[in-house]
Amino acid sequence: MSITAQLAALAGHGIELAKEIFAHGTSLKSKEDLAAVLGFDPTRVGRYQKTAKALFGPTDQPQLRAQAIAIAQKNNFSIDVLALINCKVGRLADAPLREEFRLELHRFAVDNSYTAIKQFANDQLEKRNGPNPARQHSLRYARFSHHPDANGMRYLITSLPDETMTAIEAKLVDKAKAHKSDTISM
DSSP states (O other), rough: OOOHHHHHHHHHHHHHHHHHHHHOOOOOHHHHHHHHHHHHOOHHHHHHHHHHHHHSSSOOHHHHHHHHHHHHHHOOOOOOOOOHHHHEEETOGGGHHHHHHHHHHHHHTTTTOOOOOHHHHHHHHHHHOOOOGOOTTTEEEEEESSSOTTTTOOOOOEOOOOOHHHHHHHHHHHHHHHOOOOOOOO
């Protein structure tokens, strides 16, 4: 059996893997241990642990959770699909409806790809939570590159109101002209 075939055979055992991860524990030490055993990034293992805890930990709605687990097991969901669904469920603003949302996403996931599940979940979250502020252009932010490029330059990307940006732009243009004349006159 090829490596690809082995991975494909294991892919459908997400619930079993989540159950084992939950039994292993969710402490930081166990995350590092499990990451070393599996050869995975600790962040990825942490995401799987969070998913396992959400699926097998305490809940106020055990019937909904049991239905979701049964669907995932019957349809051979991968651990990545379970982690994606868990991530989206956690973003639902109305906490009492999260298990219902999990069940809805599990039902949708039966006949859909990872990408389709992600898109459906995002659409549902936008309907239920309202527009995601990260997607709204009115959000103010600044992003800086962490490392210089090949020319030794770093970058800044901002989203600001027009008048604020115009004021900053004017100051930066003046600084750039002054810097350019300083470097040329040397």
